[in-house]
């Protein structure tokens with residue numbers, strides 16, 4: 206990554222749609238704990254807000270004793286916390302579902318990992334005097350559709366008060382970039398990234414279930430095509446992994462080949478990644494590299510494979526987390542195509 210400039214084939218994000226701008230991280234190039242900002246995936250429901258609309262202040266109101274209004278400088282004066290957190294779009298790997306589903310056609314790159322610095326939301330809620338009757342906290346942003354629907358999501362009070370749920374104002378050591386939510390962005394470790402609201406302008410404590418579109422219609426698992434029966438909200442990230450090397454349809458040499466990638470989960474940590482090179486008949490543990498000081502960060506893994514004969518092979522990776530969750534061969538289909546975490550596969554030819 207460091208020699209990126211000056212290289213002929215330097216990585217760049219893959220554009221999935223232009224307006225709103227949706228781009229994938231070139232995940233096979235990600236070798237660091239921190240994804241450089243220029244390679245981070247971007248997911249927007251609406252056109253970017255105009256500069257004039259960028260919120261100058263953040264309001265905290267609703268079921269609190271003392272509503273707060275803070276500007277960027279104010280926030281900098283609060284005790285902060287820095288966390289390495291992956292953001293994964295709930296629609297990541299959606300193109301792997303069969304039958305195919307509507308929505309942004311994400312392949313494997315709607316994930317990136319940043320070093321986020323900000324103020325625990327719990328500190329703000331404490332200062333404001335959150336009332337005990339509050340059950341949810343609503344986060345409203347300024348970006349909106351032409352008909353005036355703006356992006357808003359809620360969290361249950363317990364998750365809002367988690368000490369690692371932060372109002373971020375820096376990413377990778379610099380002020381939050383505009384496209385990632387400047388000046389204020391919620392970061393909710395462990396949850397799919399729809400929860401991490403960008404361009405935050407208002408935080409409101411309420412005592413009933415929030416009914417916004419992105420809460421009750423979108424970001425819901427619908428198990429059936431034709432009815433809404435059995436629907437459940439999208440919340441924590443499922444255990445997942447990708448193979449970065451080799452890539453699909455690569456030609457590799459007979460002998461020892463390094464297989465590598467990373468694995469992540471929204472609950473607990475990654476405890477095992479297994480590799481199969483014989484279509485899932487036998488599985489072998491990969492070596493894991495995690496950073497204990499960054500409990501939310503993904504785990505890099507690698508495995509040395511001795512390719513003994515020529516031919517075509519399918520390589521698979523399967524991660525397991527400390528909650529005992531393992532990637533399935535085929536995840537349960539859902540109408541909007543969220544949470545795809547099937548065992549990752551690449552096909553290679555050995556020559």
Ligand SMILES: Nc1nc2c(c(=O)[nH]1)N[C@H]1C(S)=C(S)[C@@H](COP(=O)(O)O)O[C@H]1N2
Nearest residue numbers: 246247248249250294346356398399402403
């Ligand atoms: N205000 C606002 N916040 C938002 C969104 C949005 O469209 N508007 N998209 C959400 C979704 S679905 C994802 S996956 C992440 C993407 O964050 P990124 O663009 O910084 O990678 O932001 C979340 N926060």
Ligand SMILES: [Mo]
Nearest residue numbers: 248294295399
């Ligand atoms: Mo998303």
